[in-house]
Amino acid sequence: MTTTALPRPYQSYVYAYPHKTAYRPLADRPALREEWAGERKDALSLYLHIPFCEVRCGFCNLFTRIGAPEQLTTRYLDAVDRQADSVREALGDGGPVRFASAAFGGGTPTFLTADELVRLCDIAEKRMGADLSAVPLSVETSPATATADRLSVLAERGATRISIGVQSFVDAEARAAVRPQRRADVESALARIRESGVPVLNIDLIYGIDGQTPRSWRHSLDAALAWRPEELYLYPLYIRPLTGMGRTRAGTGTGAETESDASWDARRLALYRQGRDHLLSRGYEQLSMRMFRRLDAPVRGADDYACQTDGMIGLGCGARSYTSRLHYSFDYAVNMGEIRGIIDAYTATEDFGRAETGIRVDEDEARRRHLLQSLLQARGMETGGYRERFGTAPEEDFGVELARFTELGWLDGDREPGLLRLSELGLAYSDALGPELFSPSVRSAMAEYEPR
Numbered sequence: 001m002t003t004t005a006l007p008r009p010y011q012s013y014v015y016a017y018p019h020k021t022a023y024r025p026l027a028d029r030p031a032l033r034e035e036w037a038g039e040r041k042d043a044l045s046l047y048l049h050i051p052f053c054e055v056r057c058g059f060c061n062l063f064t065r066i067g068a069p070e071q072l073t074t075r076y077l078d079a080v081d082r083q084a085d086s087v088r089e090a091l092g093d094g095g096p097v098r099f100a101s102a103a104f105g106g107g108t109p110t111f112l113t114a115d116e117l118v119r120l121c122d123i124a125e126k127r128m129g130a131d132l133s134a135v136p137l138s139v140e141t142s143p144a145t146a147t148a149d150r151l152s153v154l155a156e157r158g159a160t161r162i163s164i165g166v167q168s169f170v171d172a173e174a175r176a177a178v179r180p181q182r183r184a185d186v187e188s189a190l191a192r193i194r195e196s197g198v199p200v201l202n203i204d205l206i207y208g209i210d211g212q213t214p215r216s217w218r219h220s221l222d223a224a225l226a227w228r229p230e231e232l233y234l235y236p237l238y239i240r241p242l243t244g245m246g247r248t249r250a251g252t253g254t255g256a257e258t259e260s261d262a263s264w265d266a267r268r269l270a271l272y273r274q275g276r277d278h279l280l281s282r283g284y285e286q287l288s289m290r291m292f293r294r295l296d297a298p299v300r301g302a303d304d305y306a307c308q309t310d311g312m313i314g315l316g317c318g319a320r321s322y323t324s325r326l327h328y329s330f331d332y333a334v335n336m337g338e339i340r341g342i343i344d345a346y347t348a349t350e351d352f353g354r355a356e357t358g359i360r361v362d363e364d365e366a367r368r369r370h371l372l373q374s375l376l377q378a379r380g381m382e383t384g385g386y387r388e389r390f391g392t393a394p395e396e397d398f399g400v401e402l403a404r405f406t407e408l409g410w411l412d413g414d415r416e417p418g419l420l421r422l423s424e425l426g427l428a429y430s431d432a433l434g435p436e437l438f439s440p441s442v443r444s445a446m447a448e449y450e451p452r
Contacts, residue, residue, distance in 0.1 A: 004407050007432045008261070009269050010236050014376065014434030016320065017369045018359050020332050022445035029354040030326070032090035039311055039323050041091055043100040046130050048080065048120060049316030050104065051343060052111040054144050057167070058178025058244035059206070059237055061334045063318035064107035065343060073112060075347040077119055080315050084127035086352035087313060087321075099130040100310070103138040107318070110145035114153045121157040128313070133158035140165070143181055146189040151196035161200035161231075162193050168209060168216075169223035176210045177237070178244045183223075190227050199298060200230040207271035208237035208264065217271050221278050230297035233290045234275045236268045236431070241451040243334065272428060286378050289430035307373055317346035321355075324366070328358030338452050363390075365439060367397050371420075372437045376430050380412070380421025394420060401436060 012019075051064045052073065068076075091097050102124060112120060124130045138161040139154050146164060154162070166186050168174050174181050193201055203224045207217055224232060239245045259267070276286060284292040312322040320329045331342045361369070367390055374381030386394050395402055402420075405411050410426030410433055426433060438446075 004409075006408060006429065009265055009429050009432050010238065011432050012435045013235075013238065013431055014372060017372050017434075017438070018327065018361070018365065018442045019438075019446055020320065020329065021449040022442045023327070023329060023332065023357050023359050024445065025357055026328070026355055029356060031354055032087060033092065033353070035323050035326050035328075035355065036091055036311075037094075041311065042096045042098045043310045044098065045307070045310065045312040046099045046102040046124060046128060047312060047314045047316075047319050048102075048104050048109070048124060049314065049319035050076075050106040050109040050112060050120070051316065051318050051339070052076075053106065053108045054111060054142065055180060056244065056336075057165075059239060061240040061243050061246075062107065063332060063334075063339060063342075065336060065339045068111070072343075072347070073116055076316075076343065077112075077116060077123070079317075079347045079349060080120075081123055081127060082350065083315050083352040084123050087315065088128055090353060091313075097129060099128065099135060099313075101136045101138075102130050102132055105140050107140075108142050108145055109139055110141040110147075110150045110154075112150075114147075114149040117150055117153045118157075121153070123315070128315075136160045138163060141189075141193075143186045143189040146192055148192050148195075151192055151198070155196045155198050159198050161202060162196070162198045163202040163204065163231075163233075164189065164193065165204045166220075166224065167204060167206040168212070169220040170212075170216050173209045173212050173216065173220075176212075177206065194227065201227065202231035202233060203227070203229045204233045204235060205275075206235045206237050207275060208268040212271070214271065214274055217274060218278065221275055225279075225282055228294065230294050232279060232284065232292045234272065234279075234292070235290055236272065240334070269428065276428075286427070288377050289427050317343055325361055326355065326358055327361060328355035331357055333452050335452050359442075359445070365442070366390075367392075368437050368439055371398060372434055375420060375422060375437075376434060378422070378427060380415065380419050383418050383420060398437070404436070405433065 052068050053064045053066060056064065056066050104120065109120070110117070121132060125132055137157070137159045139159050140163045142165060151162070167177055167179055169183050169186065171181070171183055190201070205220055205224060279292045280286065283295050285295055286292055311324070312320065314321045314329065317330045320327060330346060333339050333342060370386060370389065371381065371394055381394070383394055390397070402411070405426065410422055410429060412421040412423045412426070415421045422430070422433070
């Protein structure tokens, strides 16, 4: 057991690197055709972003707006269609262009009507050339928008996974997270998802909500398990600037309404461990700090797509795209007025052939991204694959960081040779470990970003 003082466990959820707050306007506005020239395009990921929700949860800092004035969703899909045309042209025909996986995210993609979802699928297939019936297709939904007609469209078009944000099965906790919903409506939505026949159900839950106790957390876990979801994600609550909860609590000076930061950290860590142990005892395996999969569930991930190395095409004004040298997107904001302005500018755009906002990825950043996104998975990273890609060992490139992780007890000391893998403690501290691998330049850019 480590005797070194551990850092705070909840610092930053690292779902992509570099983080979007490190993106900046690209002065040269590079042409996408030039950026994609020479890139491998035979195992791409396709992501379509829908920035609309019926309500905005109090903890949410995603790029989304509440509702859509008349015809806005039509104008938005028109713009996605134009963007798809531009992007597909930029990919060229000099080599095979194939998508190995697809996802619709947001926001809430099922905010769209059933007919609009048909159009969204058509854009993915007829404009981009993705075969949605032949690749894993994941779609996010909410209890209010998981209607039978929408789910029917998604099932017919090849959706293999539906992810629903429940967060809590306790109505009082949902209200505390500024997520107005009734458990009865959540249960009805889950029944409709199961009736749709989509093979993988994922349920998102959150721990660390005001008033949540070990008993109520167990209640939500068991309520979710009653549906035998193939996947469960357990998220710690974060309170970010400009979110509803962030504005409410800005004057308290504490991490939660009545708690110190240290007390809130300890409570979240205890709830995480309780949730992890409960799921492991109920026939689930842990794939990352957040993700758990039922042991007998079908594996529906892409067979030949690796997020560390393969490219991504993002369509929509909140979507990111990745080449090996450039990550790019559109402007980012949390404030509702700013988001509305960005969406309006997106829907008025005619030429999507250039990258407007992003960050260049050099060899050092590529190494960091590979290590970070591999190490945060419970299976760990094979060092041979790293050496094959970069010509060096991770210990050569990140000796200081890996030595610190060892000192903190975050690396599994019993791992087999040729593998870097987190210990049980390291997985629990993933949100502290990830940021320690950020480069100085990315840290600086993130620190300079002004939330708006």
